[in-house]
Amino acid sequence: MTPIALARSRRATAVAILLPVAALPRSVRAQWRSTIDVGSGVTAPALSGRPALVGGTIDYAGLDALLRITSRSEPMMDEQRWTETRFTAAFRRGAGGLGAMVSGASSTSGAPGLATARRTDLRAGPSWKHGDTQVAAFAGISRLSGARAADRVSTAGALLDRALAFGSFRVTTQQVAFDTFAERDVDSVFIVAGFPFHSHSRRQTLVRERYASVQADLDWRLGRSEWTFTGGARAGEQLGSRTWEGMSAMLPLTSRVALVTELGRRGSIPEQHLPATRFASVAVRLFNPVARARPEAAPGVGAARLDVARDSAGALIIEVVGVDAYRIELMGDFNDWTPASLRPDGERRWRLSARVTAGVHRVLMRVNGGAWRVPPGVSTETSEFGEQVGLLLVTR
Amino acid sequence: MRRTAALLIFAALRAAPAQNARIDSLFAPPVRAELNAVLAGAAADRLPSEPLVQRALEGARRGVEPARVVSAVRAFADRLRIARSALGPASTDAELVAGAGVLYAGADRTTLERLRRVEPRRDLALPLIVMADIIERGVPRDTATSVIIALGEAHVRDVDYQLLRQSIVLDIGSGATPAAAAAARARGILLNPPGPRPPR
Numbered sequence: 001m002t003p004i005a006l007a008r009s010r011r012a013t014a015v016a017i018l019l020p021v022a023a024l025p026r027s028v029r030a031q032w033r034s035t036i037d038v039g040s041g042v043t044a045p046a047l048s049g050r051p052a053l054v055g056g057t058i059d060y061a062g063l064d065a066l067l068r069i070t071s072r073s074e075p076m077m078d079e080q081r082w083t084e085t086r087f088t089a090a091f092r093r094g095a096g097g098l099g100a101m102v103s104g105a106s107s108t109s110g111a112p113g114l115a116t117a118r119r120t121d122l123r124a125g126p127s128w129k130h131g132d133t134q135v136a137a138f139a140g141i142s143r144l145s146g147a148r149a150a151d152r153v154s155t156a157g158a159l160l161d162r163a164l165a166f167g168s169f170r171v172t173t174q175q176v177a178f179d180t181f182a183e184r185d186v187d188s189v190f191i192v193a194g195f196p197f198h199s200h201s202r203r204q205t206l207v208r209e210r211y212a213s214v215q216a217d218l219d220w221r222l223g224r225s226e227w228t229f230t231g232g233a234r235a236g237e238q239l240g241s242r243t244w245e246g247m248s249a250m251l252p253l254t255s256r257v258a259l260v261t262e263l264g265r266r267g268s269i270p271e272q273h274l275p276a277t278r279f280a281s282v283a284v285r286l287f288n289p290v291a292r293a294r295p296e297a298a299p300g301v302g303a304a305r306l307d308v309a310r311d312s313a314g315a316l317i318i319e320v321v322g323v324d325a326y327r328i329e330l331m332g333d334f335n336d337w338t339p340a341s342l343r344p345d346g347e348r349r350w351r352l353s354a355r356v357t358a359g360v361h362r363v364l365m366r367v368n369g370g371a372w373r374v375p376p377g378v379s380t381e382t383s384e385f386g387e388q389v390g391l392l393l394v395t396r
Numbered sequence: 397m398r399r400t401a402a403l404l405i406f407a408a409l410r411a412a413p414a415q416n417a418r419i420d421s422l423f424a425p426p427v428r429a430e431l432n433a434v435l436a437g438a439a440a441d442r443l444p445s446e447p448l449v450q451r452a453l454e455g456a457r458r459g460v461e462p463a464r465v466v467s468a469v470r471a472f473a474d475r476l477r478i479a480r481s482a483l484g485p486a487s488t489d490a491e492l493v494a495g496a497g498v499l500y501a502g503a504d505r506t507t508l509e510r511l512r513r514v515e516p517r518r519d520l521a522l523p524l525i526v527m528a529d530i531i532e533r534g535v536p537r538d539t540a541t542s543v544i545i546a547l548g549e550a551h552v553r554d555v556d557y558q559l560l561r562q563s564i565v566l567d568i569g570s571g572a573t574p575a576a577a578a579a580a581r582a583r584g585i586l587l588n589p590p591g592p593r594p595p596r
Contacts, residue, residue, distance in 0.1 A: 333450035336418060337457035359490040360447075360497075360521055362454065379529035379561065381497050384451070384468035385460045388532075391497070391525050393490065 034058040037072075037260060039283025055283070119144040123159065134165040142178065155180045168219035176236075177210035209270060211236020225251045234267060243267070244276065250285065258285040305377030306365070308356075308394060316356040316394065318342070320375065321349050325367045330375070332363030332392075339366065361392040419452055427462040434470050443476045444489040475499045482508035483520065494524035501531040507541045514548040523548060526557045530564055534574035543582040556585050 036056040055072035071085045123140030137160075144155040157178025164171050184203045189196050215232035231245045246264020253259060260283045268276045304322035311317050320328055320342060329339040334356040342350035362383070365375035374380050374390040383389045419431050431452055435445050451472050455465035479495030480487060482505040487495070495508050507527075511520055527544045531537055547556065560581050567577035 331457070333447070333454065337450070337453045359488075360493040360525065362450070379525050380532050381501070381528050382532060383454065384471060384500070385455055385458055385464070387458065389454075391529070393494075393522055393525055 034287075036286045037283040038286075039260070039281055041262075041279060041281030041283075121159065123161065125161075127163075134163070136163040137161070138163075142176075144178075154183075170217045171214065172217075173212070173214045175210070175212045177208075180207045180209070181205070182207075209236070211270065213267075225249055230264070232267060236270075246279075256287045258287070259283075260285045306363075306375040306390070306392075307377075308392060311353070315353050318352045318354060318356075319345075319349065320351075320365065323350070323367060323376070324348050325350075327368050329366045330363060331366075331372070332361055332390075334361050334363070356394050358394050361394060363390045363392050365390070418449060422453065422456040423462055423465075427466060430466045431469060434466070434473050438473045438476065441477060441480070443473060443480065444492060447476070447489070447493050448473055472496060472500075478505050479508060481505070483512050487512075488519060488521065490521035491519060491524065494521045494528070497528040498524050498531075501528045502537045503527065503531070503541055507545070510545055511548050514545060515551070518548075518551075522554050522557050526561045529561055530574070530578055533564065533568055535564065535578040536575050539575050539578050543578050546582060546586060550586050552585060560585055 034057065036054075038054055056070070058069040069085070069087055073084075119142065121140055121142045123138040125136065125138035127134065127136035140159040140161070142155075142157045142159055144157075155178050157176055160175040162173045182205045186201050186203050188199050188201070190199070191197070211234055213232055213234040213236075215230065218229045220227045220229070227247065227249045229247045231243070233243045235242070244265050244267035246262065246266070248260065248262040251259045261281065263280045265278045266276060304320070307319045307321065309317050309319065318330060320330075328342045328350045330342060330352055331337050331339045334354055340352055340354070342352040345351040362381075363375060363378070364372040366372050374388050378390040378392060380388050381391055419435075420428055423431060435448055438445055438448055448469050452465055452469050455468060460468075475496035476492050478499060479492045483491055483495055498507065499505070508524075511523065515523070523544050527540050530543075531540045535543075543560070544557075547560065560578075563581040563584075564574070564577045567581065568574055572580075
């Protein structure tokens with residue numbers, strides 16, 4: 001890839017990451033999180049181009065919706081780069097309700113023998129979540145078009161993804177069937193009775209292939225670091241590589257900066273003519289101020305709740321349970337509407353000791369610097385100012 | 397006796413500027429004067445002043461324009477007056493605040509009077525909060541009123557009101573209409589109250 005093309009792909013990635021966020025009003029932007037990865041990587045077979053890695057995500061995680069934009073440009077092999085932008089939207093009603101997901105991906109790459117390629121995937125399907133268990137099934141269609149040497153290649157296929165997650169362990173199975181249609185112009189010269197004749201013909205080939213794969217991912221937290229281990233295997237008519245494995249680790253350095261490293265072996269992507277490669281990369285991940293809260297654990301989902309109790313000395317303890325965050329604040333008429341940070345007290349448990357008199361108190365909660373909302377599990381009232389507020393009844 | 401009265405007066409004099417100081421720090425003089433007038437009127441009617449101050453602080457912290465804050469605090473004071481008159485002079489501050497919330501949700505004073513009649517000696521703060529909450533969640537006002545008064549007539553416990561609210565929230569989340577959820581859950585509590593009743 002030429003330096004100009006590389007710069008273009010990086011610029012496209014940056015624009016894909018930043019433009020949608022910049023277009024949002026400030027009040028809405030506060031509810032989004034975004035990350036940007038900048039780093040470097042190596043591959044085997046060896047990369048001969050510039051091994052820069054640029055990527056990022058933008059998430060909106062509300063109580064009933066998850067919107068995500070992911071963009072990544074990373075080195076492949078032989079000066080090739082892989083650039084991909086993906087849009088995902090998921091909606092659900094209630095903690096155990098049905099949801100739907102639509103995702104699209106568009107990528108360009110130069111794989112060996114395939115100078116350019118553009119791919120688009122569309123997936124949709126229901127998902128179901130209850131507590132730590134999630135089941136999803138997505139059916140989709142995929143289309144790839146490209147060119148190599150003198151060929152025009154067109155691949156179209158169908159995808160069926162199924163996912164099952166128990167807490168931090170996920171298993172995904174995928175079935176793919178695709179047809180690759182290659183068309184080549186053939187010019188030939190033959191001699192009849194001493195005279196040369198030129199002929200032009202178009203040769204077409206159609207190859208139908210299918211495969212099935214299974215992949216398992218395990219997320220693991222060790223202190224402040226977050227690790228993900230991945231392993232997968234594939235069976236089918238065309239096999240580039242039967243297995244793949246990898247790991248990634250993220251070590252937060254500050255609340256807004258983390259070190260991310262990835263290492264492993266990627267499987268081939270048969271329909272895209274991409275071979276298996278070994279890879280290693282190191283990147284710096286930059287978070288925006290409302291980062292690192294897992295979108296699946298937005299307040300109000302699952303068993304999140306706010307409790308009040310008195311300690312042995314009679315002081316009131318306000319406890320927020322079941323919310324995954326790095327900062328939780330409360331404000332209300334018990335503290336003159338001045339935000340007070342809760343302190344972490346165990347896994348997804350936060351506490352605030354406060355002097356609260358008996359009576360009815362109005363309260364709001366903020367997670368990771370987002371919008372002020374009614375805390376989970378408390379009574380709700382619309383205030384005279386047109387916004388909802390939580391009500392706490394404190395007895396003697 | 398004289399000493400106690402002097403102490404009470406001293407405490408009252410100390411308390412009043414403290415409330416004003418919080419308002420003074422957040423509002424311009426004309427708004428401050430209007431808010432203090434509302435507070436003085438409330439104090440004259442022996443209404444709790446702290447909820448009024450807090451309502452003003454809430455508006456300021458939320459960035460609401462001052463004129464709207466004054467009008468909200470004034471309307472809140474009026475609702476506290478109506479709640480006091482409907483629930484009786486012995487009602488607690490928590491009952492008055494909760495009663496004002498029910499009035500703001502759309503119920504009328506006769507609802508508060510009926511609830512007090514059926515539960516003359518009980519602290520009605522929780523039933524009133526639950527009534528306002530389920531109205532907020534879409535239960536029609538008449539249904540919410542009937543349900544809470546029916547539970548009051550049955551002298552159910554506080555935990556039953558909490559159970560009613562949680563059940564309605566779950567049912568609505570599962571797709572039930574708010575009215576049906578409220579009626580069904582109240583019926584369930586009235587027909588089969590969970591756990592032993594405390595001695596009355």
